[in-house]
Amino acid sequence: MAYQKVEVKKPLPLIVLPYISVIAFFGLWEMAVRTGFIPDTLLAAPSTVVQTFVDKLSNINPDGATLGQHAWTSIQEAFIGYGLSLLVGIPLGLFMGWFKVVEGLCRPIFELIRPIPPIAWIPLTVFWFGIGLTGKVFIIWIAGIVPCVINSWVGVRMTNPTLIQMARTYGASDWQIFKQLCIPSALPMVFGALQLALTYCWTNLVGAELLAADSGLGYLITMGGRVARPDIIVLGMICVGISGAIIGFIIDEIEKKLLAGIRR
Amino acid sequence: MNYECGCDPKLKIHCDNVSKTFIQKGNQEVPVIRNVSLDVMENEFLVVCGPGQCGKSTLLKIIAGLEIPDTGFVTLDGQPITGPGPDRGMVFQSYMLFAWKTVRDNVELGLKLRNVPANERHEIAQHYIDMVGLQGFENHYPHQLSGGMKQRVGIARAYANAPTVMLLDEPFGQLDAQTRMFMQKETARIWEQEKRTVIFVTNNIDEALFLADRIVLMEGKLPGTVKTEYVVDLPRPRDHISEALLKLRKEITDNTELVL
Amino acid sequence: MSNNIANETIDHSRNKEAWTLKRVLTNTYFLNVVSLVLFFLLWDYVAKERIFHDSLARPLDVLNQIITLVSIKYAGSTLWGHIWASTQRVLIGFFIAAVIAVPLGLFMALNSYVNAIVKPLFDLFKPMPPIAWVTIAVLWFGIGETSKVFIIVIGSFVPCLLNAYNGVRLVEPELYDVIRVLGGSRRDQIFHVCFPASFPAVFAGLQISLSVAWTCVLAAELTNSRAGLGFLIKRGMDTHKPTLVLGGMLLIAAAAWLTSQGVGILEKKLCPWKRSIENL
Numbered sequence: 001m002a003y004q005k006v007e008v009k010k011p012l013p014l015i016v017l018p019y020i021s022v023i024a025f026f027g028l029w030e031m032a033v034r035t036g037f038i039p040d041t042l043l044a045a046p047s048t049v050v051q052t053f054v055d056k057l058s059n060i061n062p063d064g065a066t067l068g069q070h071a072w073t074s075i076q077e078a079f080i081g082y083g084l085s086l087l088v089g090i091p092l093g094l095f096m097g098w099f100k101v102v103e104g105l106c107r108p109i110f111e112l113i114r115p116i117p118p119i120a121w122i123p124l125t126v127f128w129f130g131i132g133l134t135g136k137v138f139i140i141w142i143a144g145i146v147p148c149v150i151n152s153w154v155g156v157r158m159t160n161p162t163l164i165q166m167a168r169t170y171g172a173s174d175w176q177i178f179k180q181l182c183i184p185s186a187l188p189m190v191f192g193a194l195q196l197a198l199t200y201c202w203t204n205l206v207g208a209e210l211l212a213a214d215s216g217l218g219y220l221i222t223m224g225g226r227v228a229r230p231d232i233i234v235l236g237m238i239c240v241g242i243s244g245a246i247i248g249f250i251i252d253e254i255e256k257k258l259l260a261g262i263r264r
Numbered sequence: 265m266n267y268e269c270g271c272d273p274k275l276k277i278h279c280d281n282v283s284k285t286f287i288q289k290g291n292q293e294v295p296v297i298r299n300v301s302l303d304v305m306e307n308e309f310l311v312v313c314g315p316g317q318c319g320k321s322t323l324l325k326i327i328a329g330l331e332i333p334d335t336g337f338v339t340l341d342g343q344p345i346t347g348p349g350p351d352r353g354m355v356f357q358s359y360m361l362f363a364w365k366t367v368r369d370n371v372e373l374g375l376k377l378r379n380v381p382a383n384e385r386h387e388i389a390q391h392y393i394d395m396v397g398l399q400g401f402e403n404h405y406p407h408q409l410s411g412g413m414k415q416r417v418g419i420a421r422a423y424a425n426a427p428t429v430m431l432l433d434e435p436f437g438q439l440d441a442q443t444r445m446f447m448q449k450e451t452a453r454i455w456e457q458e459k460r461t462v463i464f465v466t467n468n469i470d471e472a473l474f475l476a477d478r479i480v481l482m483e484g485k486l487p488g489t490v491k492t493e494y495v496v497d498l499p500r501p502r503d504h505i506s507e508a509l510l511k512l513r514k515e516i517t518d519n520t521e522l523v524l
Numbered sequence: 525m526s527n528n529i530a531n532e533t534i535d536h537s538r539n540k541e542a543w544t545l546k547r548v549l550t551n552t553y554f555l556n557v558v559s560l561v562l563f564f565l566l567w568d569y570v571a572k573e574r575i576f577h578d579s580l581a582r583p584l585d586v587l588n589q590i591i592t593l594v595s596i597k598y599a600g601s602t603l604w605g606h607i608w609a610s611t612q613r614v615l616i617g618f619f620i621a622a623v624i625a626v627p628l629g630l631f632m633a634l635n636s637y638v639n640a641i642v643k644p645l646f647d648l649f650k651p652m653p654p655i656a657w658v659t660i661a662v663l664w665f666g667i668g669e670t671s672k673v674f675i676i677v678i679g680s681f682v683p684c685l686l687n688a689y690n691g692v693r694l695v696e697p698e699l700y701d702v703i704r705v706l707g708g709s710r711r712d713q714i715f716h717v718c719f720p721a722s723f724p725a726v727f728a729g730l731q732i733s734l735s736v737a738w739t740c741v742l743a744a745e746l747t748n749s750r751a752g753l754g755f756l757i758k759r760g761m762d763t764h765k766p767t768l769v770l771g772g773m774l775l776i777a778a779a780a781w782l783t784s785q786g787v788g789i790l791e792k793k794l795c796p797w798k799r800s801i802e803n804l
Contacts, residue, residue, distance in 0.1 A: 014636055014637070014640050020641075021642070021645055022645065022648065043660075100550060100552060103552070104551075104552045104553075104559065105555050105558065106559065108559045108560045108563070109559055115735075116774075116777040116780075117742050118739070119746065120754075120757060120773045123757055123760060123769045124770075127579035127764070127766065128579055202653060203653035203739070204655075206653045206656050207739070210655060210656075221658075221659045225663060230660070234660070236659075237660065238652075240652060240653060241649075241652035241653075241656075244651040244653065325701075328705055330704060347704075348701075350707030353706075356702070360696075360698050360701075363721075364723070364795065373703075373706060377703070377707055377716075378707055405797045406797075
């Protein structure tokens with residue numbers, strides 16, 4: 001049936017439970033550390049993390065930069081790498097989906113590189129580019145390009161074959177069909193890749209910063225480990241999580257806008 | 265109506281002033297059927313015919329017990345219907361086979377749910393698989409079958425559960441014309457072979473005329489109401505282009521503004 | 525497999541043509557071979573010309589390095605030992621995560637109260653990349669096996685749970701009606717519809733988990749370890765031996781690929797009804 005029933009009312013416990021759950025989680029965490037059930041050398045209480053957060057906004061000790069500077073480094077790297085992976089990956093995937101020659105030439109190399117976890121490239125990038133921006137951008141680029149290529153490729157492949165035949169009967173050339181038909185019909189899949197690629201980029205960025213960096217949120221976590229400050233480690237983890245979620249949310253909104261634009 | 269047994273037809277299903285309203289997103293109310301009253305006799309082949317979106321499927325779901333009417337009630341053998349039960353078998357338009365079960369397991373499912381012992385259930389399933397002409401395909405998975413064959417499995421599955429009422433919701437809506445005609449003949453054959461009370465929902469007037477003892481026409485816009493009834497008192501097996509049938513078809517089409 | 529569905533109509537006509545030069549040049553297999561040959565030649569050339577100085581090894585040197593590792597012990601174990609060290613960690617962590625996360629995901633989808641309690645916590649942890657746990661895992665569990673398995677569990681957990689959860693929620697609701705009409709109970713709906721219908725989604729989740737698990741084990745081993753493929757790569761980095769780094773990369777890719785094939789075979793065995801739609 002085309003008419004869906006909409007649940008009018010949620011029972012009260014279902015509305016309240018999520019809040020209770022989250023509050024209980026932070027409460028227990030705080031309690032566990034305060035009472036010494038978990039030693040404070042292993043885990044910092046949420047309140048301590050908040051203090052550290054306020055402190056780190058202006059204090060550059062012990063890792064050489066404020067929180068804002070670390071976050072800026074990470075976001076900068078993430079966006080350059082992410083942008084480059086979209087810029088290369090999407091057109092490559094689209095071409096691979098439509099032109100057999102491109103597919104025949106690119107697919108074996110792609111399949112060869114794809115199963116290598118992106119952070120395995122870290123030593124090579126350190127050899128080649130040092131521990132600066134370029135190396136990390138390279139790793140993020142490698143990480144982000146895989147979902148971009150796959151999704152655009154599948155998107156083109158999923159073009160309705162009848163529509164393609166229809167276009168052929170109108171005398172459209174290969175290139176025209178690709179441009180007018182395949183790319184638009186692949187767009188929803190391509191947009192799906194935006195979010196996926198971002199997740200991959202962000203994960204591998206943290207990995208790259210943990211292992212070879214001199215600033216960035218991942219580096220903050222490593223330094224927290226080195227100076228044995230659990231509050232800094234937890235703060236770093238939370239910042240990574242939150243900034244990842246915020247960027248994800250922004251991309252999601254952009255995706256929705258773009259998709260709505262196509263549907264119209 | 266079917267007077268074969270020589271006795272008075274027994275009332276099987278009775279719908280009394282049934283109405284149903286769905287709430288769409290944004291709390292918009294959509295009345296789907298309004299004040300439908302309907303009697304179905306035992307072993308009668310009733311076809312509910314109407315265009316798309318006239319609430320006929322909803323009526324069927326209410327009789328199946330899957331939806332609860334807002335007003336009115338439905339009785340089966342004098343007992344009010346409160347929920348779905350194995351006494352009513354249903355065949356769905358989109359087949360609704362379990363992709364992870366073989367043809368045999370699909371047909372056996374209802375019996376399995378009622379804890380019928382394995383060998384007995386095997387026997388019953390085989391009987392109905394043979395009846396719908398699927399012998400040799402017992403161990404196939406649904407995706408290996410054509411549309412017509414899938415719906416045969418759906419019919420066998422409903423029959424194997426030994427319901428006294430069969431509810432068919434546009435069962436051949438997704439089939440091509442040839443398969444559809446063929447399946448209609450098969451349905452008529454199966455029904456002659458094992459009589460059941462049948463409520464068959466369709467949007468195809470020819471299908472209705474070919475199969476029905478009685479046709480109930482529903483109106484073409486929401487909320488759906490019963491418009492007229494026609495008794496099709498023709499001998500079986502019928503012919504799609506016999507004169508009597510075409511005459512009745514013309515009578516029905518003349519009396520309605522719907523294009524059928 | 526690599527046949528372009530969009531071009532199927534043309535393919536048929538092409539099949540009847542004679543072996544022309546153009547046909548050979550556009551043949552997929554021919555192009556694949558050309559591509560790989562060109563790739564390795566380019567790699568070799570770049571390495572030989574020392575464009576990256578001494579930081580890129582020639583393909584044959586990498587192969588030699590791998591062969592050497594098979595026979596000669598490196599840091600206490602042969603190549604097989606290192607491969608097994610990593611694989612073992614991945615499998616243990618992956619298994620623990622799957623055993624906990626898949627039932628939890630199914631349970632969350634089936635019971636709205638469980639969902640109301642677990643979902644917000646899960647959403648809290650979800651955006652945190654598993655690699656970010658490396659440091660605190662070492663702080664908690666030391667540099668032994670436990671910390672590595674812990675990270676893998678964390679990493680594999682999310683996709684397993686998400687897919688099991690969505691798998692159940694995306695089941696065609698009319699299938700539940702079928703069970704109801706046939707006289708089944710809520711329990712029957714769960715066992716005959718929910719679980720089998722969510723199977724393909726669960727397996728897709730397992731595949732993602734597995735690839736995350738390999739990334740995690742690599743991150744953990746790169747940070748600190750005494751055995752494993754990540755250790756080989758790390759050692760290659762510290763001693764500046766590109767052959768070792770590249771060898772390790774290729775081996776970890778092969779290992780990741782093989783385990784994922786294993787899960788794929790298991791899936792085919794366990795759900796024979798599932799057609800593969802697009803073979804990627």
